Amino acid sequence: MNAHDSHSPADSNTGPEPFVGQSVRRTEDLRLLTGQGMFTDDAVVVDPVYCAILRSPHAHARIVSVDTSRAQAMPEVVLAISGAEAAEHWTQIPAGMDLMDMKLPKVYAIATDKVHYEGEPVAAVVAETRYAAEDALAAIDVEYEPLPAVASVEDALGVHPFDAPDGPWSPKAVLYEEWGHNIQCDWAFEIGDPDAVFASAPHVVSCRPAAHRYSGVPMETRAVVAEYDAGRETLKMRVSTQLPHQSRTLIAQILGLSEPNVQVLADDVGGGFGNKTQVDAEVIPALMAKLSGRAVKWFEPRGDWLSSGPASRDYAHHVEGAFDNDGTLLAIREHLVGDEGCDGATRSAGLGALLVGGTYSAGPYHVRSYKARVQAVVTNKAPYGAYRGYGKETANLAIERLMDTAAAKLGIDPVAIRQHNLVREFPYEMAAGPIIESGSFSQLLDMVTEAMDLPALRLRQEQARAEGRHVGIGVISFLEPSAGSIPMSVFNGYETASVRIMPDGKAMVLSGLQGIGQGVETSLAQITADRLGLHPGDVRIVYGDTKAVPYGLGAYASRGATYGMSAVYEAAGEVRRKLLKAAAGMLEVDPEDLELGRGEVWVAGVPTTRLSVQEVARAVYLSPGPYATLPGEESPTLEANHVWTNPNVSWVPDEHGRVRLYPTHGSGAQGVVVEVDVETGEIQIEKMWIAHDCGKVVNPAIVHGQIIGSTVQGLGGTMFEQLSYDDQGKLLTKTLNDYQLPNIMSVPPIEVLHMETPSPITPLGTKGVGEGGCIGTPAVLLSAVEDALREFGVTVERTPLDPMRVRALVRNAPQTAPVAG
Amino acid sequence: MRTTSFDYTRATSIDEALGALASGAQVLAGGQSLLQSMKLRQASPQHLVDINELDELRAVDLEDGGLRLGALTRIAELCVIAEVAAMFPSLQQAAKLTADVQVRNRATIGGNLCFANPRSNMASTLISLRAEVTVRSDGGSRRLAVEELFSGYLQTVLSSGDLLTDVHLPDPGRDARGAYREISRQPNGVPVVNVAVAVAEGRVTGIGVGGLGVRPLRARLVEEALTHVDVNDPRAVDEAAALLAGDLASTEPLSDMHGSAEYRLEAAVVLLRRLVLATTNERG
Known part of the structure; x- marks a missing residue:
């Protein structure tokens, strides 16, 4: 029994302790931990066939011919189809976003005339068994005419844009002939006359942070179970997706089906991380179901995820900062060049990450002059998708490396220069446009340095150096914009909720959010329970069924705590109003005199004059019914819908070209202690600290888990994970043996500290949470490693931090330091 | 798939x-x-x-002051067998760092050797311990040193009718010590390079190196040089360790995204120097 249950209504006149703010145990965990989850492939369907996809072995090639006849003749094969054959039955993939003059490839889910990356689908089969389906792939004869592979930005443009921002370009080959070049988007804006500020600034520092290509690796890869009913012309699909509603829209459009005839179901999703925010290969099993008349199961092999999954990072960033003598940041100029692979807007949604990187490079610091240029370049690698961080880690690495560089050059303590520049007054309109609605940046940095006992660590560091050991300390701040809302895209800015109390007094919430492991079933139930005076266990959260739930936008950009929770809060508030009104009528008092909690409503100060919520609900719906209980109400049952939007989002570029895509801003600070073996390049991470502020915390245990999880993913990406290609665009990391995910032994102790600075724009004060560790961890690790190698005079600005690269920094260092024996 | x-x-x-x-x-x-x-x-x-039902391939026996391990001995067993811990601690260290527990529970010492991964923890450690294997075929049986088993990248000298049945670890000698160290992206990951050193009576008796060439190596030139120098002298040990480049000349260097040939050699020399200094200067 928890503290809440032990109270009785008579204990207090102010009502019971709210569930919001408590570590309510996650509703979903019992089924997940006991193997009762319903992931896509768990679905049992009648007489299924299995889909397998033939993928291109070439990074760039023209398809001369595809012959499926040998495969089609195999005994267990039901259907084999080429891209050209499929093109007769579907449309090209509609773009998930279309803004800022971005170029959009015109491609089908199965390539027709050309392949643009190793792993692009060129044919598909369905067969009676998975074995037979995979056997059949070997019997599909494809003739390719290989084209020169564009494996890098230099290949794509002939010159790096840092050296010639406007060309002229001399591409090794052009991916999409109709573009005439390989730049998908070129976006620039400036404000506050930055060039003049730079020209007169006492100090100008610059750095070139760069990140390698990596991405999320969810336990459940892409998966679909599709059933087509030819009589009704309906398609029922289970999809492992973060966006069930937009998936339905896009799939219906691609297949030419009426949207109401398509149902997308996503019960348990085995990992999202932003990776499952597109419709690409998912439509292939749907078409196969329509053409074969059989239920089709498709479960993507791990190697296919790695070769075709939406990849991330893979950029180079040139950042300059103008500083005054006292360390005041005066202006930022940045140039971000992203290697998107073959596409970041149609097949998947990574392009926006580069725009975010180019918008938020001031981080949590005050600056009034800002100039950004972002170039998104296409190459013959897998598509560029969303992944936890979504450019916010790019921005953070840039500004934090800049702060460290400036601190060293100006002889200012690295923590002091940050404190000097942190934004302290809110709301704060950033030079680049977004409005940071609230925050406690300076206090967060204090929290971290105090928890670290920074002076003691510095002393230990000196002692270690005297012994020839290289200990490094990193301290950074980070900004965590959340609830991304991109105009002209499937990632828009609203969320829906439908809340109802049923006649038995229990509540049902239909949310447009999507559960992907982040605990929305629990946190939304806590909010609803508080509003309706119920226990969270009496609130059923329904999502992931387009047939049941009003159109909503799902899970991406840490939007749940901003959009999803606020929609539920407001809808539940309307139900609460009607519940109290009905109860007031039944008790013959004013609604204002009533209190609500623990499933009951009672007269304040007279706890014996009470009704159960169930009694009120039954009265409203059935006995006697709404005419008696809610007379005059326009919608006289205990149900309400709400669509929540936000005024801090601005679609239309202003006169400087700026937009506001994130309404809420979490923040944090991080610290780390590392020791570098300068002879081998190995890094030992001793301990990490992270202070975090996501506004009002609904469930501390869930927030804690999000922070730890994102920190470990940030660490894995910075240290171990890598999608590596050779110079012919061939993927070198096709298994998890080579693409190394962080294991438990690689994770240092992580101390999490919390602060709550409520957001003034959400009704509960909540802000998004989930990406912070991914945003700050790369910067804090690079900062610490540079600190450890300070006597060598090296700059650490590129990832991954693997032993070979760290050793190369030392070997090629401008200064040499004595090494212990 | x-x-x-x-x-x-x-x-x-x-x-x-x-x-x-x-x-x-x-x-x-x-x-x-x-x-x-x-x-x-x-x-x-x-x-x-x-071959998992063949009990005779699972036996672990004392043999001539050393140990005979059946080819089906699981890596997880090497982590717990008392004789391995007592006589060949480096083998236990290497076993514990091999893959994850689920893999160790199934993977066998014979299978590990026959897969001939140049970065195998087992191969370099067994080479340092001067281990031999018994290979049987229709035509009879033969014994060969572990370092002679490998012919190239993921290739052995075995022919299609051969079955590796036993691994023989010879008497480690008096006051035996040994140690295994690796550089990997992370613990339990595939090593980039690894080195194992065996020592008896304060002298180095064997050195195995993985991840340097396309096959696991015995560092004979280093072993030979170390017999002539004071193993307490870091500079002398360092010079001997640098002869690893010569040992590598017998095969093709390994180079991939996790480590260039240059890095692998440099790192292996560092590990080798540290292991020799540590094992020869231990006082038990």
Whole structure:
């Protein structure tokens, strides 16, 4: 029994302790931990066939011919189809976003005339068994005419844009002939006359942070179970997706089906991380179901995820900062060049990450002059998708490396220069446009340095150096914009909720959010329970069924705590109003005199004059019914819908070209202690600290888990994970043996500290949470490693931090330091 | 992914296994490497002979002051067998760093050697311990040193009818010590390079190096040089360790995204120097 249950209504006149703010145990965990989850492939369907996809072995090639006849003749094969054959039955993939003059490839889910990356689908089969389906792939004869592979930005443009921002370009080959070049988007804006500020600034520092290509690796890869009913012309699909509603829209459009005839179901999703925010290969099993008349199961092999999954990072960033003598940041100029692979807007949604990187490079610091240029370049690698961080880690690495560089050059303590520049007054309109609605940046940095006992660590560091050991300390701040809302895209800015109390007094919430492991079933139930005076266990959260739930936008950009929770809060508030009104009528008092909690409503100060919520609900719906209980109400049952939007989002570029895509801003600070073996390049991470502020915390245990999880993913990406290609665009990391995910032994102790600075724009004060560790961890690790190698005079600005690269920094260092024996 | 179809024989005797091998079957031991490559369709054997029922391949016996390990000895067993801990601590260190616990529970010492991964923890450590293997075939049996087992990248000198049945660890000598160290992206990951050193009576008796060449190496030139120098002198040990470059000359260097040939050699020399200094200067 928890503290809440032990109270009785008579204990207090102010009502019971709210569930919001408590570590309510996650509703979903019992089924997940006991193997009762319903992931896509768990679905049992009648007489299924299995889909397998033939993928291109070439990074760039023209398809001369595809012959499926040998495969089609195999005994267990039901259907084999080429891209050209499929093109007769579907449309090209509609773009998930279309803004800022971005170029959009015109491609089908199965390539027709050309392949643009190793792993692009060129044919598909369905067969009676998975074995037979995979056997059949070997019997599909494809003739390719290989084209020169564009494996890098230099290949794509002939010159790096840092050296010639406007060309002229001399591409090794052009991916999409109709573009005439390989730049998908070129976006620039400036404000506050930055060039003049730079020209007169006492100090100008610059750095070139760069990140390698990596991405999320969810336990459940892409998966679909599709059933087509030819009589009704309906398609029922289970999809492992973060966006069930937009998936339905896009799939219906691609297949030419009426949207109401398509149902997308996503019960348990085995990992999202932003990776499952597109419709690409998912439509292939749907078409196969329509053409074969059989239920089709498709479960993507791990190697296919790695070769075709939406990849991330893979950029180079040139950042300059103008500083005054006292360390005041005066202006930022940045140039971000992203290697998107073959596409970041149609097949998947990574392009926006580069725009975010180019918008938020001031981080949590005050600056009034800002100039950004972002170039998104296409190459013959897998598509560029969303992944936890979504450019916010790019921005953070840039500004934090800049702060460290400036601190060293100006002889200012690295923590002091940050404190000097942190934004302290809110709301704060950033030079680049977004409005940071609230925050406690300076206090967060204090929290971290105090928890670290920074002076003691510095002393230990000196002692270690005297012994020839290289200990490094990193301290950074980070900004965590959340609830991304991109105009002209499937990632828009609203969320829906439908809340109802049923006649038995229990509540049902239909949310447009999507559960992907982040605990929305629990946190939304806590909010609803508080509003309706119920226990969270009496609130059923329904999502992931387009047939049941009003159109909503799902899970991406840490939007749940901003959009999803606020929609539920407001809808539940309307139900609460009607519940109290009905109860007031039944008790013959004013609604204002009533209190609500623990499933009951009672007269304040007279706890014996009470009704159960169930009694009120039954009265409203059935006995006697709404005419008696809610007379005059326009919608006289205990149900309400709400669509929540936000005024801090601005679609239309202003006169400087700026937009506001994130309404809420979490923040944090991080610290780390590392020791570098300068002879081998190995890094030992001793301990990490992270202070975090996501506004009002609904469930501390869930927030804690999000922070730890994102920190470990940030660490894995910075240290171990890598999608590596050779110079012919061939993927070198096709298994998890080579693409190394962080294991438990690689994770240092992580101390999490919390602060709550409520957001003034959400009704509960909540802000998004989930990406912070991914945003700050790369910067804090690079900062610490540079600190450890300070006597060598090296700059650490590129990832991954693997032993070979760290050793190369030392070997090629401008200064040499004595090494212990 | 799924495998192509294949025939499967569960051997009930070594002779039955050898018969199947002679007719073209491939050995299935722990399956931790072979089944992966079959599921990736990198390997598509027509016929597998499963040797897991052959109890004589699991025996662990004392033998001439050393130890005989049946080829089916699981890596997880090496982590806990008392004799291994007492006599060959480096082998236990290497075993504990091999893959994860699920893989160690199935993977076998014989299968690990026959897969011939140049970065194998087992191979370099067994080389340092001067281990030998028994190989049987229809024609009889032969013994060869572990370092002679490997012919190239993922290749051994064994022919299709051969079955590796035993690993022999010779008497480690008086006051024996040994140590294994690796550089990897992270613990339990595939090593970038690894080095194992065996020492008896304060002298180095064997050095094995993995991840440097396309096959695991015995560092004979370094071993030889160390017999002439004071192993307490870091500079002398460092100079001897640098001869590893000469040992590598016998094979093709390994180079990939995790480590260039240059880095691998440099790092292996560092590990080697540290291990020699640590093991020869230990006072037990």
